[in-house]
Amino acid sequence: MRTAYTADQIRGAERTLMARLPEGTLMQRAAAGLASVCAHLLGQVYGSRVVLLVGSGDNGGDALYAGQRLARRGARVVAVLAGSKTHEAGLRALLDAGGRVAGPGDTREIDAADLILDGLVGIGASGALREPYARLAEQAGAAPGLVVAVDVPSGVDASTGRVEGAAARATVTVTMGAYKTGLLVDPGAKFAGRVELVDIGLAPYLPEPDVAALGRDDVAGLLPRPGAESDKYRRGVLGVAAGSHLYTGAAVLAVGGALRAGAGMVRYAGAEEPVAQVRAHWPEAVITQLRRPSVDDVGRVQAWVLGPGLGTDEWAHELAASVLASDVPVLVDADGLTLLALDSALLRRTAPVLLTPHAGELARLTGADRADIEADRLRHVRAAAAELGVTVLLKGSTTLVAEPSGAARVNVTGSSWLATGGTGDVLSGIAGALLAQGLSTYDAASCGAYVHGLAGRLAADGAPLTAAGVATAVPAAIRTVTSGSTLAENLPSRSRER
Numbered sequence: 001m002r003t004a005y006t007a008d009q010i011r012g013a014e015r016t017l018m019a020r021l022p023e024g025t026l027m028q029r030a031a032a033g034l035a036s037v038c039a040h041l042l043g044q045v046y047g048s049r050v051v052l053l054v055g056s057g058d059n060g061g062d063a064l065y066a067g068q069r070l071a072r073r074g075a076r077v078v079a080v081l082a083g084s085k086t087h088e089a090g091l092r093a094l095l096d097a098g099g100r101v102a103g104p105g106d107t108r109e110i111d112a113a114d115l116i117l118d119g120l121v122g123i124g125a126s127g128a129l130r131e132p133y134a135r136l137a138e139q140a141g142a143a144p145g146l147v148v149a150v151d152v153p154s155g156v157d158a159s160t161g162r163v164e165g166a167a168a169r170a171t172v173t174v175t176m177g178a179y180k181t182g183l184l185v186d187p188g189a190k191f192a193g194r195v196e197l198v199d200i201g202l203a204p205y206l207p208e209p210d211v212a213a214l215g216r217d218d219v220a221g222l223l224p225r226p227g228a229e230s231d232k233y234r235r236g237v238l239g240v241a242a243g244s245h246l247y248t249g250a251a252v253l254a255v256g257g258a259l260r261a262g263a264g265m266v267r268y269a270g271a272e273e274p275v276a277q278v279r280a281h282w283p284e285a286v287i288t289q290l291r292r293p294s295v296d297d298v299g300r301v302q303a304w305v306l307g308p309g310l311g312t313d314e315w316a317h318e319l320a321a322s323v324l325a326s327d328v329p330v331l332v333d334a335d336g337l338t339l340l341a342l343d344s345a346l347l348r349r350t351a352p353v354l355l356t357p358h359a360g361e362l363a364r365l366t367g368a369d370r371a372d373i374e375a376d377r378l379r380h381v382r383a384a385a386a387e388l389g390v391t392v393l394l395k396g397s398t399t400l401v402a403e404p405s406g407a408a409r410v411n412v413t414g415s416s417w418l419a420t421g422g423t424g425d426v427l428s429g430i431a432g433a434l435l436a437q438g439l440s441t442y443d444a445a446s447c448g449a450y451v452h453g454l455a456g457r458l459a460a461d462g463a464p465l466t467a468a469g470v471a472t473a474v475p476a477a478i479r480t481v482t483s484g485s486t487l488a489e490n491l492p493s494r495s496r497e498r
């Protein structure tokens with residue numbers, strides 16, 4: 001499990017640790033880690049050109065001491081001093097090691113640098129970058145050299161991943177002591193590149209994490225496996241109420257995701273056209289063609305997926321009411337979410353609910369602005385879970401899962417190739433199958449997102465994928481998780497994305 005923390009949480013832990021150590025110890029640990037990552041990236045340090053962007057706080061101090069270490073090894077280091085003040089001891093150390101200084105207007109060196117160390121601001125930042133920081137951050141991101149962000153990319157809010165205005169786009173972020181939430185959640189995660197953690201001895205002093213990201217071993221431990229005593233009913237029967245005469249594909253894809261993710265049985269219930277399609281694609285599914293909008297005669301299931309391609313007419317509304325009147329967990333997606341937005345009384349039930357909106361659907365559900373949701377995903381998914389009293393999985397470039405209690409997880413698998421029609425329907429089938437197999441809404445959502453993201457990577461392998469291809473890749477993704485292949489790790493590295 002990868003855990004991440006807000007800036008305040010990190011500060012609290014650092015204060016406790018710092019009080020037990022001689023002054024400056026933590027900064028030297030940070031600088032040693034930074035210099036080592038930079039040296040590794042450069043290959044040859046001697047003769048390389050390194051530019052330090054130095055802000056007025058300790059983030060700049062880290063950069064200066066790292067610059068000192070690189071200068072001692074023969075790098076040509078220039079510090080661009082951007083703040084109204086500079087970490088004095090760090091600056092002296094750099095100059096003593098042969099480094100040079102430039103003012104914030106003298107930025108010619110940036111474009112010629114092999115490596116730019118972004119030490120403008122770290123966890124002490126507040127609000128959008130001011131000038132000249134904003135200009136320098138953008139210039140660094142656009143320069144041909146490698147960009148290494150110190151602790152967090154400047155301009156990214158360490159606690160939330162928000163980016164208001166300019167931010168430094170890093171190749172690698174070297175973060176101190178613990179991951180910051182903003183490095184795992186978009187848009188911040190996009191700017192962070194690959195994240196390297198430097199151990200500065202903070203771990204024993206950290207509180208409960210702000211968010212967690214399940215790792216391969218966590219998912220392997222949670223995924224259900226059939227035992228000797230299993231039969232198809234005990235493994236978990238999933239009901240799927242999806243598809244309509246207009247949208248037959250959504251039903252096919254949701255059923256496919258569910259079958260591939262190990263449901264003991266899938267009972268599909270729908271109208272004539274999607275029934276014909278599901279029957280043609282999945283002879284394994286047990287099908288009920290509905291004559292009226294009710295699932296009363298469908299047979300016993302352990303969980304439902306409701307909504308993909310269902311439509312939002314009166315028939316769909318009544319069918320949704322019938323599914324939600326059951327006493328088993330229900331995953332609501334797509335048109336099911338629109339129906340909930342139109343009639344919140346549908347959500348009055350005691351059995352568990354998992355909602356799987358993208359930002360637009362969440363906006364419809366909560367009345368928040370879609371752009372605001374995209375900008376501050378974690379806050380919005382938490383607020384929705386608390387307000388609605390259900391588990392919410394927010395889809396998009398980073399998938400987040402939140403509980404009404406405020407607990408939240410971020411998914412670190414996935415691929416931007418997944419941004420294509422129908423992949424969400426497959427996810428609903430996968431997570432639904434996990435619900436039917438007995439996982440809680442929180443675990444089904446988190447493991448479902450993990451497996452779906454991995455299946456997306458396998459299906460894409462660097463080229464466009466289709467939603468059906470993602471469903472096909474689900475067993476291979478599960479095998480990757482349970483066999484311990486390293487494909488599932490090395491995350492969250494966008495640069496290594498397949």
Ligand SMILES: NC(=O)C1=CN([C@@H]2O[C@H](COP(=O)(O)OP(=O)(O)OC[C@H]3O[C@@H](n4cnc5c(N)ncnc54)[C@H](O)[C@@H]3O)[C@@H](O)[C@H]2O)[C@@H](O)CC1
Pocket residue numbers: 014018026027030055056057058059060062120121122123124125126127128129130131133150151152176200
């Ligand atoms: N506290 C510690 O024990 C350690 C801190 N470390 C480093 O210290 C950093 C935190 O240092 P600080 O608390 O000094 O804070 P920062 O260096 O992150 O930033 C604070 C400075 O930036 C300015 N600033 C804030 N928001 C700004 C904005 N939007 N635009 C322009 N300037 C802005 C402030 O006026 C202040 O001078 C960490 O991110 C990490 O890099 C590490 O050395 C590890 C140990």
Ligand SMILES: Nc1ncnc2c1ncn2[C@@H]1O[C@H](COP(=O)(O)OP(=O)(O)O)[C@@H](O)[C@H]1O
Pocket residue numbers: 334358394395396397398399414415416417418419420421422423424425426427452
């Ligand atoms: N840029 C992206 N990077 C990674 N995953 C993405 C991105 N955009 C979308 N996805 C994923 O693709 C899926 C799309 O689902 P959804 O929006 O419901 O589409 P559809 O309704 O067409 O199935 C979700 O799992 C989402 O998290």
Ligand SMILES: [K+]
Pocket residue numbers: 059118119120121122149150151152153154
């Ligand atoms: K920084």
